[in-house]
Amino acid sequence: MDQNQKKKAAAEAALAFVQPDTIVGVGTGSTVNFFIDALASKKNDIAGAVSSSDASTQRLKKLGIEVFDLNSVDDLDIYVDGADEITEHKHMIKGGGAALTREKIVAAVAKTFICIIDDTKHVPILGRFPLPVEVIPMARSYVAREIVKLGGDPAYRQGVVTDNGNIILDVHNLEILNPVELENQLNNIVGVVTNGLFADRCADIVLTGTEQGVVKS
Numbered sequence: 001m002d003q004n005q006k007k008k009a010a011a012e013a014a015l016a017f018v019q020p021d022t023i024v025g026v027g028t029g030s031t032v033n034f035f036i037d038a039l040a041s042k043k044n045d046i047a048g049a050v051s052s053s054d055a056s057t058q059r060l061k062k063l064g065i066e067v068f069d070l071n072s073v074d075d076l077d078i079y080v081d082g083a084d085e086i087t088e089h090k091h092m093i094k095g096g097g098a099a100l101t102r103e104k105i106v107a108a109v110a111k112t113f114i115c116i117i118d119d120t121k122h123v124p125i126l127g128r129f130p131l132p133v134e135v136i137p138m139a140r141s142y143v144a145r146e147i148v149k150l151g152g153d154p155a156y157r158q159g160v161v162t163d164n165g166n167i168i169l170d171v172h173n174l175e176i177l178n179p180v181e182l183e184n185q186l187n188n189i190v191g192v193v194t195n196g197l198f199a200d201r202c203a204d205i206v207l208t209g210t211e212q213g214v215v216k217s
């Protein structure tokens with residue numbers, strides 16, 4: 001089984017959590033693309049979706065799934081999204097696809113965060129995957145200097161503009177022993193929109209595609 005088959009298996013397993021007549025929170029990325037494709041089989045049973053990126057919105061609409069503005073939705077039962085790294089405490093690094101801010105907003109609204117991954121995403125300590133930080137463009141150099149003071153090596157993600165019109169700094173060489181503390185420290189730097197640590201609001205359910213099938217934790 002290759003990595004994509006494991007992602008697809010995890011994504012399809014998440015369908016079991018989709019309740020009829022509800023609006024589904026949908027993340028971003030290659031694993032979520034498998035989920036969106038699978039969700040299309042239920043498009044007549046669900047009320048629609050709230051999306052975390054322009055890319056996911058386009059894919060949902062193309063498959064005939066109605067996409068609602070989050071402001072028109074009072075609550076969401078589930079939010080389904082991938083991750084770049086996850087620990088046994090279900091703390092994650094996300095944002096490899098630069099959609100971290102909208103992902104964090106939709107995740108904050110949802111009652112249950114269902115993380116869909118292949119088994120390469122499990123790590124003992126977060127930080128080998130460079131931590132994405134979304135930054136207001138004019139604050140880029142200031143924020144980079146502040147991140148260096150926190151012990152990270154920020155790199156400007158060239159050529160990437162987020163759906164919100166901002167830039168991404170990827171922070172290398174972090175060994176994140178206290179993800180909740182670092183998430184808050186980074187968010188306190190003026191000019192940071194948000195960062196890719198999902199620790200304060202971590203996953204509730206993790207579905208991992210493995211050689212032996214999908215494992216729920």
Ligand SMILES: O=C(CO)[C@H](O)[C@H](O)COP(=O)(O)O
Nearest residue numbers: 029030031082095096097099
């Ligand atoms: O946070 C994300 C996008 O901003 C994705 O969930 C994360 O990058 C995982 O992506 P993939 O499913 O392609 O491995």
